[in-house]
Amino acid sequence: MGLESNVATISLLLILVSTANATRVFDVRNYGAKPNSDITKAVTRAWNDACAYQGSSKVLVPAATYRVGTVNFLGPCKGPIEFNVLGSIQSPGDPKYFKGDCWISFGKINHLTVSGKGEFDGQGQTAWGRSGCSKNSYCVRLPISLRFDFVTNSIVRDITSVNSKQFHINVFGSQNLTFDHVTIIAPHNSPNTDGIHIGRSTNIKVIDSKISTGDDCISLGDGSRDILIKGVICGPGHGISVGSLGKYQNEQPVSGIRVIGCTLTNTQTGVRIKTWPQSYPGNATNMRFENIIMNNVDNPIFINQGYCPWNQCKSQLPSNVKISKVVFKNIRGTSRTKEAVEIICSKTLPCKNVELRDIDLKYNGKDGPATSRCVNVNNPLIGGHQNPPACTITTLKKQV
Numbered sequence: 001m002g003l004e005s006n007v008a009t010i011s012l013l014l015i016l017v018s019t020a021n022a023t024r025v026f027d028v029r030n031y032g033a034k035p036n037s038d039i040t041k042a043v044t045r046a047w048n049d050a051c052a053y054q055g056s057s058k059v060l061v062p063a064a065t066y067r068v069g070t071v072n073f074l075g076p077c078k079g080p081i082e083f084n085v086l087g088s089i090q091s092p093g094d095p096k097y098f099k100g101d102c103w104i105s106f107g108k109i110n111h112l113t114v115s116g117k118g119e120f121d122g123q124g125q126t127a128w129g130r131s132g133c134s135k136n137s138y139c140v141r142l143p144i145s146l147r148f149d150f151v152t153n154s155i156v157r158d159i160t161s162v163n164s165k166q167f168h169i170n171v172f173g174s175q176n177l178t179f180d181h182v183t184i185i186a187p188h189n190s191p192n193t194d195g196i197h198i199g200r201s202t203n204i205k206v207i208d209s210k211i212s213t214g215d216d217c218i219s220l221g222d223g224s225r226d227i228l229i230k231g232v233i234c235g236p237g238h239g240i241s242v243g244s245l246g247k248y249q250n251e252q253p254v255s256g257i258r259v260i261g262c263t264l265t266n267t268q269t270g271v272r273i274k275t276w277p278q279s280y281p282g283n284a285t286n287m288r289f290e291n292i293i294m295n296n297v298d299n300p301i302f303i304n305q306g307y308c309p310w311n312q313c314k315s316q317l318p319s320n321v322k323i324s325k326v327v328f329k330n331i332r333g334t335s336r337t338k339e340a341v342e343i344i345c346s347k348t349l350p351c352k353n354v355e356l357r358d359i360d361l362k363y364n365g366k367d368g369p370a371t372s373r374c375v376n377v378n379n380p381l382i383g384g385h386q387n388p389p390a391c392t393i394t395t396l397k398k399q400v
């Protein structure tokens with residue numbers, strides 16, 4: 001064969017290979033979507049066609065502003081599916097337009113990619129001020145911006161969530177789901193706007209993401225297993241939390257949590273584990289917080305087994321959630337509260353195998369230096385540099 005026919009054969013092969021792997025694009029404009037209009041129907045139809053396509057598909061939301069009402073993007077789909085957002089998707093302002101507790105949900109999908117430099121705008125500023133929201137409870141009637149329910153082997157990257165009415169992102173029943181370079185933005189005083197809440201899910205990663213919000217940047221509920229939070233920049237917000245645990249019956253154990261290489265700035269609490277007093281039984285074990293920078297943070301290291309907002313429980317009764325194998329290592333920076341390290345465990349189930357190593361937290365205030373408090377911590381392991389000296393006064397109340 002001559003050189004030319006060789007080149008021709010190779011080109012033909014390349015074309016065949018690339019068409020075999022080609023992703024079919026389902027552009028919402030082909031379903032009637034117009035900028036600055038409500039595209040709920042168009043985006044739903046584009047999703048349905050993409051999901052039914054036998055091969056790799058992509059739903060494209062181009063760079064323009066669109067309005068979308070409640071939508072449930074449901075699988076299973078016939079092939080890998082991408083939801084690519086280049087524009088701004090805006091939620092209805094008034095909560096009364098929502099059916100259920102969510103704005104946009106992705107459910108029962110394997111190999112989902114949510115991508116693009118676009119944003120999901122929850123228009124929360126129209127809802128946060130409503131009565132009953134900040135004071136008593138969880139704003140249960142306000143919708144979560146993005147839900148991922150039973151989503152597997154999937155990735156969410158580059159997108160932005162702004163001004164959710166309640167949580168920005170909620171992950172439930174999912175496995176092998178990665179959030180990479182995600183941006184979350186809401187004001188520091190927006191109630192219950194947790195950045196990413198994870199529950200009953202395994203192998204979830206949040207990587208190189210930036211979260212500024214009014215509640216926990218990331219919160220891990222019951223059944224969170226094998227979770228990696230790495231390179232996350234948090235603040236303002238309420239830090240990175242495990243819990244709160246023990247409020248409900250039959251909660252699943254929490255285990256295998258790694259929070260590594262994160263920076264928290266001006267947050268109310270840093271890394272914390274919180275459980276309700278007078279609680280149902282539960283377990284939280286194997287949790288590691290390592291290489292973390294705290295800038296002007298309230299209670300940078302905090303285990304609180306008497307978590308009880310709005311005084312809705314009998315806080316004198318101890319928690320029945322068992323906390324064990326917790327490592328705080330190489331955590332440094334500045335504390336806005338004098339008590340920089342607070343480890344308050346349950347009287348009936350003291351914390352076991354708590355390790356503090358290389359801690360350097362300077363108190364910002366004038367009535368320094370920083371202090372620590374440990375209550376009901378069984379033989380804590382203290383190593384390396386310690387500022388404040390940790391668990392020097394340990395109150396251990398043994399039950400008979």
Ligand SMILES: *[C@@H]1O[C@H](CO)[C@@H](O)[C@H](O)[C@H]1NC(C)=O
Nearest residue numbers: 111112152153154155176177
């Ligand atoms: C996890 O999901 C990613 C993204 O779809 C995929 O590339 C990877 O193979 C999955 N891992 C496992 C163990 O299935």
Ligand SMILES: *[C@@H]1O[C@H](CO)[C@@H](O)[C@H](O)[C@H]1NC(C)=O
Nearest residue numbers: 251252253280281282283322
């Ligand atoms: C907690 O873990 C222990 C063993 O590690 C187990 O015996 C117990 O049943 C667990 N409790 C709950 C509520 O999961």
